[in-house]
Amino acid sequence: MNESDMNESEQKGQLPADTGENIGLAGEAVDAIENLSGVHPGYRRAHARGICCRGFFRPSGLGMEFTEAAHLQEQQVNAIVRFSGSSTDPAVADLLSPAKGMAVQFILPEGEVTNLVGVTVPVFFARTPESFIDIVRTAHRLRTGTLGPLELMKEIVSHFTESKESLLAVKRLKPPASYAESQYFCIHAYVLVNAEGRKQPVRFEWVPESGVRTLxxxxxxxQPDNYLEDELELRFKDEPAIFQLIAVLGEEGDATDDPTRTWPEDRRRVDLGRLHISEIIPEPEGLVMDPARITSGMLLSDDPILSFRSAAYAESYHRRTTER
Ligand code: HEM
Structure with a gap:
């Protein structure tokens, strides 16, 4: 990817100007999710049930070589975190939604924010917004037949080979012991830009300081249906949840536009700092964890899913806040 591949708003590190095409497709994507999973008024159209927390991020200073982003310098910044189950149904038990989410909003000076949104699998099941819609519609069509969840997955992989890695990763997931003891992958490539204008493609991961633990x-x-929220509440009486923010550095030839594939395992990993989370809070009004909303010193990569998520999340926000 090079600078000429980015639009002007991306180069400024601001919210990408939504193309009319993305807005139209976003409606189709959210319709496809609703057709597959039903409508749960007032809830997010994905990762419907979650819990918000307050915390702060203390940067290590090692990010300064790569970026001017405000949260990756030397000053501590506040953060809002939302942990979630991936199900579209807020009533589904924790155990029955295998992938979990951790969305982090860094609160930056002058009203700016940066969102980094992770899940417990390293790759996504769709390469483009169009194939996302196609896959969700196909899942809907197949599900109205007699297939069980495992056969449904096999059938989807046979139609869409791009989904294979992601669905295998979901299948391998074990139930987490805690939201605080899970590792989260932000999947998309971003580009860090330093004071000299040097660009470094990266992928972010949130790594739990106390290690990964499963049941x-x-x-x-x-476990009761809400065991992960209960565990977090108990944990915060004694200790915070701490996560290390890692930037995995991409090298020449590593695809930045494909969320269905990982980079080679030997890529350099830079410790950008630690997120301390210690308190559960009510959901702040207007919270949208749009992963394309980033501060200057960072750019969106050419991953078409990353910029598309802005319009899809805005559409879900609009529906969930106007329907009751
Ligand atoms: C075409 C691609 C995608 C679509 C259409 C989509 C759709 C959605 C929607 C509609 C929401 C609810 C937003 C809201 O109402 O605020 C959501 C939330 C979420 N999505 Fe996605 N998503 C996509 C890709 C991804 C990817 C690649 C990840 C992995 C990092 C991901 C992780 C999450 C998480 C963790 C949440 C919960 C955010 C929160 O806590 O507020 N999504 N998604």
Whole structure:
């Protein structure tokens, strides 16, 4: 990717100007999700049930070599975090929505924010907005037949090979012991820009300081529906949840436009700092964890899903806040 591939608003590191095409497609994408999973008024159209927390991010200073982004210098910044289950149905038990989400909003000076949104699998199941819509519609069509969840997954992979890695990763997931002991991948490539204008493609990960811990199937079966929220509440009585923010540095030839593929495992990892989370809060009004909303010193990559998410999240926000 090079500078000429980015539009002007991306180069300023601001919210991407939504193309009319994305806005039209966003409506289709949210319709496709609703057709597959039903409408739950007032809730997000994906990751419907979640819990918001307050915390702060203390940068390590190692990011300064790569970016002028305000949260990656030396000053601590406040953050809002939302942990969630991936289901579109807010009533689904924690155990039944295998992938979990962690969305972080850094609160920056002068009313700016940067959102980094992660999930517990390293790749996404669709390469473009169009194929996302196609896959969700196909899942809907197949599900109205007699297929169980496993056969449905196999059938989708046979239609869409791009989904294979992601669906295998979901299949391999074990129930997490805690939201605070899970690792989250922000999936898309971003570009860090330093004071000299040097550009570095990166992928971000949130790594739990206390390590990753999962439950056996037997232990998980004993847990109440909301066990992850209960666990977080108990944990915060004694200790914060701490996550390290890692930037994985892309090298020449690493695709920045494909969220369905990982980069080679030997890529350099830079420790950008630590997020401390210690308090559950009510959801702040107007919260939209749009991952394309970033501050200067960062750019969106050419991943078409990344910029598309702005319009899709705005559409979901509009529907969930105007329907009751
Ligand atoms: C075409 C691609 C995608 C579409 C259409 C889509 C759709 C959505 C929608 C409609 C919401 C609810 C937004 C709101 O009402 O505020 C949402 C939330 C979420 N999505 Fe996606 N998504 C896409 C890709 C991804 C990817 C690649 C990830 C992985 C990092 C992801 C992770 C999440 C998470 C963690 C949330 C919850 C955010 C929060 O806590 O507020 N999504 N998604």
């Amino acid at each position: 056996s199937a037997e232990a998980a079966a004993q």
